[in-house]
Amino acid sequence: MTTSTRGASKVPAVLVLEDGRTFRGRAYGAVGVTFGEAVFSTGMTGYQETLTDPSYHRQVVVMTAPHVGNTGVNDEDPESKRIWVAGYVVRDPARVPSNWRSRRSLDEELAQQGVVGISGVDTRALTRHLRERGAMRVGIFSGNALPDEGVMLAEVRQAPEMKGASLYEEVATPQAYVVPAIGEKKFTVAAVDLGIKGMTPHRMAERGIEVHVLPATATAEDIYAVGPDGVFFSNGPGDPEKADHPVSVMREVLSRKTPLFGICFGNQILGRALGFGTYKLKYGHRGINQPVQDRTTGKVEVTAHNHGFAVDAPLDRVSDTPYGRAEVSHVCLNDQVVEGLQLLDQPAFSVQYHPEAAAGPHDAAYLFDRFVSLMEGQRA
Numbered sequence: 435m436t437t438s439t440r441g442a443s444k445v446p447a448v449l450v451l452e453d454g455r456t457f458r459g460r461a462y463g464a465v466g467v468t469f470g471e472a473v474f475s476t477g478m479t480g481y482q483e484t485l486t487d488p489s490y491h492r493q494v495v496v497m498t499a500p501h502v503g504n505t506g507v508n509d510e511d512p513e514s515k516r517i518w519v520a521g522y523v524v525r526d527p528a529r530v531p532s533n534w535r536s537r538r539s540l541d542e543e544l545a546q547q548g549v550v551g552i553s554g555v556d557t558r559a560l561t562r563h564l565r566e567r568g569a570m571r572v573g574i575f576s577g578n579a580l581p582d583e584g585v586m587l588a589e590v591r592q593a594p595e596m597k598g599a600s601l602y603e604e605v606a607t608p609q610a611y612v613v614p615a616i617g618e619k620k621f622t623v624a625a626v627d628l629g630i631k632g633m634t635p636h637r638m639a640e641r642g643i644e645v646h647v648l649p650a651t652a653t654a655e656d657i658y659a660v661g662p663d664g665v666f667f668s669n670g671p672g673d674p675e676k677a678d679h680p681v682s683v684m685r686e687v688l689s690r691k692t693p694l695f696g697i698c699f700g701n702q703i704l705g706r707a708l709g710f711g712t713y714k715l716k717y718g719h720r721g722i723n724q725p726v727q728d729r730t731t732g733k734v735e736v737t738a739h740n741h742g743f744a745v746d747a748p749l750d751r752v753s754d755t756p757y758g759r760a761e762v763s764h765v766c767l768n769d770q771v772v773e774g775l776q777l778l779d780q781p782a783f784s785v786q787y788h789p790e791a792a793a794g795p796h797d798a799a800y801l802f803d804r805f806v807s808l809m810e811g812q813r814a
């Protein structure tokens with residue numbers, strides 16, 4: 435069988451894992467060198483949302499979907515103003531992108547934003563390797579004159595690790611801004627930006643919420659200055675153990691019993707605020723078809739995930755915390771990892787996954803309605 439190589443780069447590239455395994459391919463996107471944590475995403479669709487999710491900062495994302503870039507790049511789907519992944523690994527890039535919204539090819543977009551990628555990699559073998567050995571540091575090197583493997587490996591081993599990395603301030607907005615409510619304004623929410631995805635304030639705005647997005651450095655004073663009915667803590671990159679400032683701000687919010695909602699990094703921050711630990715998963719959850727059970731209703735939902743860390747809270751009992759009783763509200767059915775927390779004595783909850791669903795199924799949209807109910811309850 436012959437395959438067309440139209441559009442495919444001829445520039446050689448090599449991916450070097452920190453344990454010494456290498457994969458050879460061709461340059462995809464920008465030509466150069468990049469380092470990060472190698473992780474895999476199992477989403478078959480939604481590559482633009484993945485690339486622009488700030489939680490992927492410093493991660494080199496391997497797509498398990500074998501054919502990437504089919505629908506090109508449009509101006510509507512990005513979740514932030516730029517691509518955040520540190521590198522991109524695909525098996526077979528689209529030769530002819532085709533979609534009515536497409537403005538340019540993914541290869542062009544990556545190159546234009548200076549994102550180094552590699553194509554022609556056996557992404558199934560690479561994913562199996564990461565699944566067995568765990569997420570690890572990686573480098574992608576492309577160009578016509580590549581260094582020796584030993585030199586590349588030494589550079590990969592000098593790159594910073596994800597464990598212990600404090601990254602949320604690098605991605606968060608430096609300035610506060612407001613996302614207006616769509617239709618009648620019913621509530622005001624202060625949303626602490628730790629790497630927020632654009633769809634999250636949008637999902638709130640659709641429910642009549644005016645969202646004041648605040649920088650990660652916001653204090654409790656800044657939060658209460660907007661007169662919030664509720665407070666939200668966003669998703670974000672890096673190790674939650676290094677997020678001391680948001681943890682202490684959240685504790686102030688909890689002590690004032692303001693309705694509180696957190697997503698992903700926000701769930702880990704709530705875990706820490708309550709006194710639970712967090713830990714690094716072997717290879718994490720990234721994709722858009724992860725089964726999660728809501729333990730309150732027993733219902734199972736199919737959900738979007740992007741997390742490499744998790745909260746260490748007991749599944750079999752209610753815990754006493756400085757803010758009253760807390761329990762694990764959601765659990766991942768693949769591996770029993772904690773996927774949500776809720777307080778029983780005050781209006782606060784969070785989930786480890788992505789109800790904003792960009793990309794992903796909409797099963798978990800009810801969580802935004804739960805947040806609205808908590809704010810309604812507080813007013814009544």
Ligand SMILES: NC(=O)CC[C@H](N)C(=O)O
Nearest residue numbers: 489669670698699742743
């Ligand atoms: N999407 C997120 O908020 C990710 C949270 C955290 N950085 C993790 O990897 O677990």
